[in-house]
Amino acid sequence: MAECGVATRHHVSPTSVTIVKCAPPPTPTEAFSCHDIITYMKKILVTGGTGFIGSHTVVELLNAGYDVDIIDNLCNSKASVIDKILEITGKKPTFYQQDLLNQPALDQLFQTNEYYAVMHFAGLKSVSESQSKPYEYHHNNIVSTLNIIKCTLEYKVNRLIFSSSATVYGTQDSPECFESMTTGQGITNPYGRTKYFIEEILKDVSAGHPELSITLLRYFNPIGNHPSGLIGEDPNGIPNNIMPVIIRVAQGKIAKLKVFGNDYDTPDGTGQRDFIHVVDLAKGHIAALKHMQKGVNIYNLGTGTANSVLELIYSFERISGQKIPYEIVDRRPGDLGAVWANPAKANAELGWKTQLTIEDAITDTLQYLKLHQ
Numbered sequence: 385m386a387e388c389g390v391a392t393r394h395h396v397s398p399t400s401v402t403i404v405k406c407a408p409p410p411t412p413t414e415a416f417s418c419h420d421i422i423t424y425m426k427k428i429l430v431t432g433g434t435g436f437i438g439s440h441t442v443v444e445l446l447n448a449g450y451d452v453d454i455i456d457n458l459c460n461s462k463a464s465v466i467d468k469i470l471e472i473t474g475k476k477p478t479f480y481q482q483d484l485l486n487q488p489a490l491d492q493l494f495q496t497n498e499y500y501a502v503m504h505f506a507g508l509k510s511v512s513e514s515q516s517k518p519y520e521y522h523h524n525n526i527v528s529t530l531n532i533i534k535c536t537l538e539y540k541v542n543r544l545i546f547s548s549s550a551t552v553y554g555t556q557d558s559p560e561c562f563e564s565m566t567t568g569q570g571i572t573n574p575y576g577r578t579k580y581f582i583e584e585i586l587k588d589v590s591a592g593h594p595e596l597s598i599t600l601l602r603y604f605n606p607i608g609n610h611p612s613g614l615i616g617e618d619p620n621g622i623p624n625n626i627m628p629v630i631i632r633v634a635q636g637k638i639a640k641l642k643v644f645g646n647d648y649d650t651p652d653g654t655g656q657r658d659f660i661h662v663v664d665l666a667k668g669h670i671a672a673l674k675h676m677q678k679g680v681n682i683y684n685l686g687t688g689t690a691n692s693v694l695e696l697i698y699s700f701e702r703i704s705g706q707k708i709p710y711e712i713v714d715r716r717p718g719d720l721g722a723v724w725a726n727p728a729k730a731n732a733e734l735g736w737k738t739q740l741t742i743e744d745a746i747t748d749t750l751q752y753l754k755l756h757q
């Protein structure tokens with residue numbers, strides 16, 4: 385254990401092991417406690433850390449003084465994100481380009497590193513793609529999670545945070561989702577079912593291993609990006625979420641945005657969703673990490689309000705001054721009219737609340753667009 389004032393950490397690169405002395409915490413003139421230094425040294429393994437939500441969470445982890453290793457196979461992200469994270473935070477996480485399906489490689493990683501916690505973002509996430517590639521989705525998302533669970537048990541990393549989704553709520557009588565609701569009923573696609581199955585697997589694992597602290601974070605609809613515009617949502621291939629499609633329409637790469645259905649029971653007929661700024665979402669992970677408790681703890685990460693797809697488009701047009709051509713097409717099978725989070729549990733227990741608005745998300749998206757034409 386390092387003494388107060390002199391923090392040491394083990395820096396492990398994929399090929400070498402060196403021990404380096406950390407610089408003291410950022411404000412050396414301020415008094416700091418041993419507790420701060422211990423936080424400073426905690427190393428978090430972030431799976432899927434070059435992806436959209438993972439990379440924003442890595443930024444918040446580094447800013448909060450944690451040490452970060454990322455593992456990602458880059459199937460839906462780019463290695464250049466690591467340099468952008470360095471540019472934003474002044475710190476470079478260690479990056480392992482590796483597939484979570486490769487259990488021996490994972491074993492090696494856990495053997496050579498002492499992790500305080502694992503944040504498990506990695507997974508395939510396109511609802512539509514999951515319908516044409518159900519095997520790939522179940523195999524990738526479930527086996528990679530089982531591999532992570534195996535390592536956390538074997539190497540006694542007792543804290544795991546899992547990226548779940550509002551999709552686990554399936555079909556409910558009410559559009560407002562509470563953690564206490566029954567899940568798994570009426571989920572209409574393989575992607576959503578992988579999230580539900582993984583939640584159930586983690587509950588079983590927790591029952592057999594009471595030493596574990598497992599947090600399931602159910603995300604609603606993340607949009608926006610870091611205000612620097614350096615990182616954002618940049619999926620490989622055809623985007624599935626609405627904001628990357630708006631970005632591509634604004635860039636002239638896609639002619640029109642498709643709005644799926646305008647005959648829902650909502651004020652303007654288009655679907656209503658709980659759009660949460662990804663920076664707020666990332667900060668929710670830091671709050672969750674600081675409040676981990678034994679057993680399985682579940683939190684909705686959302687704003688508690690809903691906006692329609694047309695409202696999002698019109699806000700984008702108003703703030704950017706740019707027209708976003710769109711066409712109304714048929715509803716997508718399985719899409720719900722309105723869904724939003726009740727975030728009261730996360731607000732009360734994690735002391736976390738969203739701070740940013742849709743307008744902030746759009747302003748930050750425009751900054752991203754400026755740097756990525």
Ligand SMILES: NC(=O)c1ccc[n+]([C@@H]2O[C@H](COP(=O)([O-])OP(=O)(O)OC[C@H]3O[C@@H](n4cnc5c(N)ncnc54)[C@H](O)[C@@H]3O)[C@@H](O)[C@H]2O)c1
Binds near residue numbers: 434458459461482548
């Ligand atoms: N973005 C959303 O709207 C949303 C909503 C709810 C839940 N989630 C969940 O949050 C997590 C992160 O989502 P995101 O939007 O950042 O997605 P993303 O695709 O941007 O990031 C996921 C990352 O995981 C990596 N990956 C996938 N399979 C892998 C494997 N076998 N081995 C190593 N790396 C692998 C990808 O390369 C990618 O970088 C996912 O689990 C997703 O299902 C996302």
